[in-house]
Structure formats: structure tokens, C-alpha cells
Amino acid sequence: MQKRYTVAIDLGGTNAKIALIKDEKEILSKEVFSTKDYQGREVLIKQITESVNSLLKDKKVKKTQVKALGIGVPGPVDFEKGVIYQLTNVKGWRDVPLKRILSGKLKLKVYIDNDVNLIALGEYKHGAGKGTKNMICLTLGTGVGGGLILDGRLYRGSNFTAGEVGHIPVNLQGPKCNCGGRGCLERYVGNYYLVERAKELIKGKPNSEILKLAGGRLSKISPEIIDRASKAGDKLALGIWQETGRYIGVALAGLVNVFNPERIVIGGGVALAGEVLFASIRKTVSLRAMEAPARKVKIVPAKLGDEAGLLGASILAAENS
Amino acid sequence: MQKRYTVAIDLGGTNAKIALIKDEKEILSKEVFSTKDYQGREVLIKQITESVNSLLKDKKVKKTQVKALGIGVPGPVDFEKGVIYQLTNVKGWRDVPLKRILSGKLKLKVYIDNDVNLIALGEYKHGAGKGTKNMICLTLGTGVGGGLILDGRLYRGSNFTAGEVGHIPVNLQGPKCNCGGRGCLERYVGNYYLVERAKELIKGKPNSEILKLAGGRLSKISPEIIDRASKAGDKLALGIWQETGRYIGVALAGLVNVFNPERIVIGGGVALAGEVLFASIRKTVSLRAMEAPARKVKIVPAKLGDEAGLLGASILAAENS
Numbered sequence: 083m084q085k086r087y088t089v090a091i092d093l094g095g096t097n098a099k100i101a102l103i104k105d106e107k108e109i110l111s112k113e114v115f116s117t118k119d120y121q122g123r124e125v126l127i128k129q130i131t132e133s134v135n136s137l138l139k140d141k142k143v144k145k146t147q148v149k150a151l152g153i154g155v156p157g158p159v160d161f162e163k164g165v166i167y168q169l170t171n172v173k174g175w176r177d178v179p180l181k182r183i184l185s186g187k188l189k190l191k192v193y194i195d196n197d198v199n200l201i202a203l204g205e206y207k208h209g210a211g212k213g214t215k216n217m218i219c220l221t222l223g224t225g226v227g228g229g230l231i232l233d234g235r236l237y238r239g240s241n242f243t244a245g246e247v248g249h250i251p252v253n254l255q256g257p258k259c260n261c262g263g264r265g266c267l268e269r270y271v272g273n274y275y276l277v278e279r280a281k282e283l284i285k286g287k288p289n290s291e292i293l294k295l296a297g298g299r300l301s302k303i304s305p306e307i308i309d310r311a312s313k314a315g316d317k318l319a320l321g322i323w324q325e326t327g328r329y330i331g332v333a334l335a336g337l338v339n340v341f342n343p344e345r346i347v348i349g350g351g352v353a354l355a356g357e358v359l360f361a362s363i364r365k366t367v368s369l370r371a372m373e374a375p376a377r378k379v380k381i382v383p384a385k386l387g388d389e390a391g392l393l394g395a396s397i398l399a400a401e402n403s
Numbered sequence: 404m405q406k407r408y409t410v411a412i413d414l415g416g417t418n419a420k421i422a423l424i425k426d427e428k429e430i431l432s433k434e435v436f437s438t439k440d441y442q443g444r445e446v447l448i449k450q451i452t453e454s455v456n457s458l459l460k461d462k463k464v465k466k467t468q469v470k471a472l473g474i475g476v477p478g479p480v481d482f483e484k485g486v487i488y489q490l491t492n493v494k495g496w497r498d499v500p501l502k503r504i505l506s507g508k509l510k511l512k513v514y515i516d517n518d519v520n521l522i523a524l525g526e527y528k529h530g531a532g533k534g535t536k537n538m539i540c541l542t543l544g545t546g547v548g549g550g551l552i553l554d555g556r557l558y559r560g561s562n563f564t565a566g567e568v569g570h571i572p573v574n575l576q577g578p579k580c581n582c583g584g585r586g587c588l589e590r591y592v593g594n595y596y597l598v599e600r601a602k603e604l605i606k607g608k609p610n611s612e613i614l615k616l617a618g619g620r621l622s623k624i625s626p627e628i629i630d631r632a633s634k635a636g637d638k639l640a641l642g643i644w645q646e647t648g649r650y651i652g653v654a655l656a657g658l659v660n661v662f663n664p665e666r667i668v669i670g671g672g673v674a675l676a677g678e679v680l681f682a683s684i685r686k687t688v689s690l691r692a693m694e695a696p697a698r699k700v701k702i703v704p705a706k707l708g709d710e711a712g713l714l715g716a717s718i719l720a721a722e723n724s
Contacts, residue, residue: 239663250657336571342560370584
């Protein structure tokens with residue numbers, strides 16, 4: 083019997099998405115449930131097991147027709163052993179051998195990887211990185227994540243932590259970063275720091291569009307609010323995206339010189355700022371990177387949105403099974 | 404007949420080394436000649452051809468026993484086509500199809516690559532990178548070069564320019580670099596800038612050890628002089644290496660976070676500064692890189708010295724033939 087199905091899980095700090103996927107591309111059915119309310123991993127594992135079984139049952143797919151199950155998680159993973167070292171924003175997940183646990187319960191092959199690696203894999207096969215051999219994927223959000231496709235394969239590094247693009251120092255004397263370093267990219271363009279920067283810039287400007295859209299409350303300012311203000315033509319908000327683009331561009335100039343990639347794919351909430359941000363990134367890279375690799379690379383928005391992680395998990399499952 | 408021989412050429416701006424090598428390791432004979440006096444590439448190509456033929460004749464090795472010829476050159480190369488785009492410090496080498504020219508004249512298979520890529524390959528197979536899967540090689544000299552071994556293979560990038568570690572920005576508002584960027588690593592630790600820094604620091608210090616070793620002449624100061632001063636215990640010279648190590652360490656912290664390599668191998672003239680430089684690099688990386696990849700990586704001096712490029716060229720020839 084030909085196996086054409088995979089089960090894909092995108093396990094996040096807010097919710098988990100579980101999908102049954104055909105040919106690593108077609109999402110046949112999907113279930114989403116909150117992970118916030120769970121008090122521990124036992125309950126979550128039980129919920130995952132039940133969901134997978136019911137998705138298969140609903141679509142009348144037998145386990146013998148399933149190649150494997152792929153899971154993306156927000157944190158470092160030992161890909162070979164299938165052990166989660168820890169999860170960002172989810173408690174109780176230190177050194178959990180999830181591969182062994184789930185394959186035992188579900189009688190399926192299980193593969194686990196970092197979520198941004200799987201977003202990179204998804205965009206590479208079906209999205210904005212299609213047709214390339216060397217691609218860097220960036221996700222801009224609370225943190226700045228990265229995934230590397232090099233010579234056509236996901237590059238994981240020596241203990242599976244490669245791709246931490248957010249922790250490239252762009253300013254050797256810059257402010258302390260959570261990672262222990264200084265002046266890291268994330269320290270300038272992570273959500274929290276973007277918002278802090280906006281607050282600083284609107285000080286003494288009670289008529290600022292950003293403040294208006296936040297209902298006059300500083301605490302309500304978010305990247306989405308800055309985005310809305312910039313789309314309404316607010317100069318200060320536009321300036322924030324331009325500045326953000328310059329920081330990202332400086333880090334990418336280094337990556338362009340070192341990796342000589344064909345494409346850089348940028349996703350995540352902040353990427354929704356769109357052309358004003360991308361124009362600034364592209365301009366900075368073209369000014370600062372070396373000529374030959376700068377001419378070669380295209381810097382583009384991600385295409386698959388929320389589904390990149392699920393499709394990447396499906397590809398991971400299929401490639402390894 | 405078993406082919407056990409390769410011919411390796413390390414073509415530099417100062418001289419060319421040509422060697423006959425057995426099993427990609429044993430240098431049977433070697434010839435070195437200056438490339439400075441040559442007025443054009445025709446003469447140099449003729450000299451190479453004659454040298455290769457005479458090396459083979461002397462050792463009674465037939466061309467049918469030679470796997471291939473590998474060449475490393477100081478500049479960007481189209482590895483697949485075997486075309487040299489241009490050479491650093493050697494005139495008359497723009498867009499030269501050296502692979503076609505030499506394979507026609509010598510009736511041998513010919514492979515050409517960037518010299519630092521071949522140093523990386525040499526150190527990876529026989530030197531300080533032996534036994535690893537992911538390794539970064541740095542060469543510290545007039546320029547700062549780099550070669551990447553990722554998942555056990557030389558990574559060349561999309562148009563063969565990958566590895567430009569010297570042009571990672573470490574300071575987004577730093578001084579202009581020759582490459583067009585700003586605040587690049589090379590702009591702080593390339594030979595010229597090291598010497599400028601030394602001159603700046605010894606201003607108003609007529610008794611400085613560096614100045615003494617330079618015979619009182621600022622124009623005689625070189626990285627070698629700084630090295631001799633530091634080895635004689637001169638604090639100012641020691642301080643220059645510590646500062647140099649901090650710049651290198653900041654750039655490497657970014658690479659450690661992005662590549663998660665097992666080993667970083669550092670060679671080139673400046674690396675001879677030894678422990679004072681390496682201690683500063685290691686300390687900076689351990690302070691600034693993320694914990695898991697920082698614990699994994701070992702930062703070590705290159706082992707093969709001048710022979711790394713020849714051995715790398717031999718490996719290149721053998722791997723592709």
C-alpha cells in the first residue's frame with residue numbers, strides 16, 4: 083500500500099495545531115487547541131494522542147497509510163534522539179523524550195525539530211524559497227528566529243542549535259541581550275524592544291498616531307499598532323520600520339557575505355509591516371554586503387503564513403520515514 | 404592501474420607552490436617560484452605547465468597515475484566552470500577559464516577553488532579540524548578569510564563567494580570598509596588596521612618596545628613586530644592582541660550562534676600571536692555566544708601552516724576526480 087499521508091503538529095506556547103496532510107502539501111483536516119490552560123505535559127500528550135487518532139478516524143486513514151508524524155516545537159531539540167531540551171514559554175518540558183513517548187502511544191514513527199527549522203523547510207519546499215538551493219529563513223516576533231537551508235538541506239549544526247540569527251551581534255558595545263551577549267539583532271528588533279523604541283519616540287507627542295490607535299494607553303502599544311499607524315502614513319511609525327530594517331539589514335549583510343544565499347525569506351508578525359520594512363532591509367543589504375553576493379540574493383516575504391510550520395513538519399516526517 | 408597521485412598548486416600573489424602528492428597527504432616533491440616578476444598570465448601558465456611536467460618526470464609518475472590537478476587561488480572562482488573571476492594582488496586575471504586552459508595543456512583533470520576554501524579542506528581532513536563535521540576556518544592576515552565545512556562538506560554558496568568572515572559587521576556604526584560595508588571584522592583586525600592601531604597607541608611613547616623593535620621607524624611596524632614585542636612581555640603589544648581577540652570573538656559569537664560548529668580553526672600570520680590572542684577570543688566567545696553552542700565549540704590554532712593550501716588542493720582534486 084502506498085503511504086501518502088503524514089501527521090503534522092505545530093506545538094506552540096499558545097496553541098497546538100494538528101493536521102492530517104496528503105503528499106506533504108494538502109491539509110486534509112486540522113485541529114487547533116489551546117496549550118495555555120494545560121498544567122503539565124501529561125495532559126497535553128494525552129490530548130495530542132486523542133486528536134491524532136480522531137483525525138485519522140474521521141478521514142478513514144489507517145496508520146499503515148501514514149509515513150510518519152512530524153512535530154515542531156518552540157525550543158531546542160535533539161533531533162536525532164527526539165528529545166526536547168526545553169520549551170520557550172511552556173513549563174514542564176525539560177529533557178522530554180517526546181519521540182519515544184509519542185511513538186509508543188501512537189505506533190507511528192515520530193520526528194521532532196525546532197519550529198523555525200520547520201518553517202524554513204516549509205517555505206523552502208512550497209513557499210517563498212521554492213527552487214533555491216541556499217536559503218535563510220527569518221521569523222520576526224517576540225524573538226528573532228532563523229532556519230538555514232544549505233546545499234538543499236536543512237542545516238542543524240553540531241548540537242542542533244544552528245540558525246540563531248537573532249543573536250548575531252550588530253553592535254559590539256550594544257546593550258545586554260537576554261542570551262548573555264551584547265547588541266544582538268533581537269535586542270533591537272524583537273517585539274518588546276520595538277515597542278519600547280516607539281514609546282521613547284512618542285514621548286512628549288500626545289497627538290502621535292500610534293498613541294491614538296493605542297487608545298492613549300502606552301501599555302496598549304504593540305507591533306500591530308505601529309503597523310496600523312505606518313499604514314495610515316504616520317511618519318514616526320514609518321521611521322520605526324525603516325530603523326528596524328536597517329538593523330535587520332546589517333545582520334543580513336554579514337549573513338550574505340558568509341552564506342552567499344540565493345534567497346532570504348522573512349516571516350513572522352513584524353514582517354507584516356510590508357514594503358516599508360523590506361525596502362529598508364534591501365537597501366541596507368545592498369549598501370553593506372559585498373557586491374557579488376548582494377546582487378545574487380533576493381529578500382522576500384514568507385508566503386505560507388501560519389501553515390509553514392505544519393507543512394514543514396509534514397516534510398520532515400516524509401523525508402525521514 | 405590504481406591512481407594514487409594528485410598535483411596541487413597554491414597560486415599566490417607572491418609565489419606559486421606546486422607539489423606532487425601521494426594519497427592526498429604525502430608531499431613527494433615541491434617547487435616554489437615567484438609570481439611577482441611575471442608580467443602576465445601567459446608566462447605564468449607556461450611556467451606552471453613546465454613545472455608540473457618536470458615534477459612528474461622526476462618522480463617517474465605517469466599522467467595515467469594522476470587523479471587530477473587541484474589549484475587554489477587568492478580570489479573568487481566559479482568552481483563549476485573553473486573560471487577565475489579575478490585575483491587579489493595579481494594583475495591580468497579577470498575571467499580566466501584556467502580549468503580549460505590547463506586541462507588542455509596538461510591533459511589532466513583540473514579543479515580550481517578559492518585558496519581559503521582549500522586551507523579549510525586541508526585542516527579539516529589532516530589538520531586541526533580532523534574528526535569534526537562542522538568547522539569554520541579563519542585566516543588572519545592582510546585580509547581576514549574564511550572557509551566553511553558544513554555537514555562534512557565544503558560549503559561554497561550560491562555563486563561560490565561564501566565564507567567572507569572578514570566582512571561580518573561587528574559595529575553597525577563603525578568605519579567604512581574596503582568592501583563597501585561598515586565596521587567589518589577585517590576593518591579592525593586586518594594587518595593594516597592592526598599596525599595603524601599600534602601606531603596610534605605608541606604616540607608620545609618613545610620608549611615603547613614596539614618602536615624599539617621597529618628600529619625607531621613607524622613605517623617598520625608590522626604584525627610580526629607587535630608579536631615580538633608581546634612575546635617580550637610588552638603590555639601595550641599584549642593589549643593589542645587582547646583587543647584584536649575581542650573583535651574576532653564578537654564576530655565568532657555570531658557565527659557560533661548561527662552555525663553551531665564543533666570547531667573553529669584559526670590560521671594566518673596574526674594567529675602566530677598565540678595564546679594571548681586565543682585566550683581573548685575564547686573568553687569573548689564564551690561571554691557573548693549562547694550557552695549550548697558556546698560549550699560545544701573548540702577554538703584552536705591551525706596545524707598545517709603553509710602546507711594546508713597544497714593538501715587542500717590535493718583533496719579537492721581527489722574528491723572530484
